[in-house]
Amino acid sequence: MAAIPSSVSSGCSQEIDWNNLRFGLTTTDYMYVMKCSKDEEFTEGQLIPYGNIELSPAAAVLNYGQGVLEGMKALQREDGKFVLFRPVENALRMKTGAERMCMPSPSVDHFIDAVKQTALANKRWIPPPGKGSLYIRPLLLGTGPTLDVSPAPEYTFLIYATPVRNYFQEGSAALNLYVEDQFDRASRGGAGDVKSITNYAPGMKPKISAKNRGFSDVLYLDSVSGKFVEEVSSCNIFIVKDKTLLTPPTKGTILPGVTRKSIIEIAQDHGFKVEERQIAVEELLEADEAFCTGTAVGVVPVGSVTYQGKRVEYRISDTKSVCSMLLSTYIGIQNGQIEDKKGWIVEIS
Numbered sequence: 481m482a483a484i485p486s487s488v489s490s491g492c493s494q495e496i497d498w499n500n501l502r503f504g505l506t507t508t509d510y511m512y513v514m515k516c517s518k519d520e521e522f523t524e525g526q527l528i529p530y531g532n533i534e535l536s537p538a539a540a541v542l543n544y545g546q547g548v549l550e551g552m553k554a555l556q557r558e559d560g561k562f563v564l565f566r567p568v569e570n571a572l573r574m575k576t577g578a579e580r581m582c583m584p585s586p587s588v589d590h591f592i593d594a595v596k597q598t599a600l601a602n603k604r605w606i607p608p609p610g611k612g613s614l615y616i617r618p619l620l621l622g623t624g625p626t627l628d629v630s631p632a633p634e635y636t637f638l639i640y641a642t643p644v645r646n647y648f649q650e651g652s653a654a655l656n657l658y659v660e661d662q663f664d665r666a667s668r669g670g671a672g673d674v675k676s677i678t679n680y681a682p683g684m685k686p687k688i689s690a691k692n693r694g695f696s697d698v699l700y701l702d703s704v705s706g707k708f709v710e711e712v713s714s715c716n717i718f719i720v721k722d723k724t725l726l727t728p729p730t731k732g733t734i735l736p737g738v739t740r741k742s743i744i745e746i747a748q749d750h751g752f753k754v755e756e757r758q759i760a761v762e763e764l765l766e767a768d769e770a771f772c773t774g775t776a777v778g779v780v781p782v783g784s785v786t787y788q789g790k791r792v793e794y795r796i797s798d799t800k801s802v803c804s805m806l807l808s809t810y811i812g813i814q815n816g817q818i819e820d821k822k823g824w825i826v827e828i829s
C-alpha cells in the first residue's frame with residue numbers, strides 16, 4: 481500500500497507545471513459567492529473553498545438560461561506587480577447584461593473588489609510572468625426556483641478562477657476561419673450584445689463541425705442578410721485595408737469586447753484610421769490583414785478564411801503586420817513595459 485506523500489497537500493506553487501498550461505480548467509483554491517433576493521441588492525459575499533454548488537432543479541438558470549458571464553485576466557508582471565486589465569469595463573458589461581436578463585447586479589466597486597479578492601485568494605495559481613494568466617470568470621445566475629418563464633426569486637454572483645495559457649491550439653499562430661453561412665450566432669433584437677450564457681451552446685455545433693474539417697473556429701455573418709461579417713464564437717474581428725482598420729459596429733448582435741475597444745484606441749493612438757461599420761464578406765476576402773481580439777484569445781492574426789468553398793490566405797508577417805504592432809502595444813501596457821497613460825491597469829496586491 482502506497483503511503484500518501486506529504487508533498488501532495490502542501491500546495492507550494494513549485495508543483496504547478498507552468499509550461500504545460502492550456503486553456504482548460506484547473507481547479508484552484510477559492511471561489512467568491514454572494515447571494516441576494518429579487519428585490520434586494522447584493523451586499524456581502526465571501527470566499528469559500530472551490531467546489532460544487534447546490535441548486536434547485538427549478539432554478540431559472542437551469543431551466544431558462546437566466547445568467548450572464550464575464551471573462552478577465554490577472555497577470556503577474558516582471559516588476560512583481562499583480563494586475564487586472566480594465567476591470568471597470570467588465571463590471572459595466574455585467575450590469576448591462578444583468579439588465580437585459582432581468583437580474584440585479586453588484587455595483588462596479590463591489591464587482592472589482594470581489595474579483596481582486598478572488599485573485600488574491602488564488603495568488604499561487606497566477607502564473608509567473610510570460611507563462612500565462614489567471615483567467616477569472618465572474619458569473620451572475622438566477623439560482624432561485626421559477627416554474628413559469630419569469631425572473632428568479634434569488635440570484636448568485638459567483639467568481640472562480642483558473643490558470644490558463646493559449647486559447648487556440650494554434651497558440652499565437654494564425655487562425656483558419658470558416659465563414660458560417662448556415663448557423664447564426666445572434667439575431668436582431670436578441671441578446672448577442674451581452675454575455676448571456678444562452679449565446680454559447682448554440683454555437684457548439686457549427687464550431688465542432690468546423691474544427692472537424694480542420695478550421696480553428698467559425699466566423700458568423702449577420703442573420704438578416706447573411707452578407708456582413710459579425711464576429712467569431714468568442715472574439716471580435718478586425719480587417720485592415722490600405723492602413724485603415726475596420727470592425728463591425730456593436731449594434732445589438734455583436735459582443736462589445738474590452739479587447740476590441742482597447743485595440744481601437746491603441747490603433748488610433750498609432751495614427752490609424754478606424755472605422756466601425758458593416759463589412760461585406762467580399763471586403764473580408766480582399767483585406768490586407770484580418771485578426772481577432774478577445775480576453776481569452778488575445779490578439780491573433782487570421783491566416784485564412786474560407787467562404788462557400790473559396791479559401792483566401794492572408795500574408796502573415798511576424799514583425800511588420802498591423803496586428804503584431806497593435807499586439808505588442810497591448811501586451812506592453814499589460815506587462816508594464818509601456819507606460820499606462822489611460823488608467824487601464826489596476827493593481828491587486
Ligand SMILES: *Cc1c(COP(=O)(O)O)cnc(C)c1O
Pocket residue numbers: 551675711712713714715716735736737738739740773774775776
Ligand atoms: C467575450 C467575448 C468577446 C470578447 O470580449 P473581451 O471583452 O475582449 O474578452 C467577443 N465575442 C464574444 C461572443 C464573446 O463572448
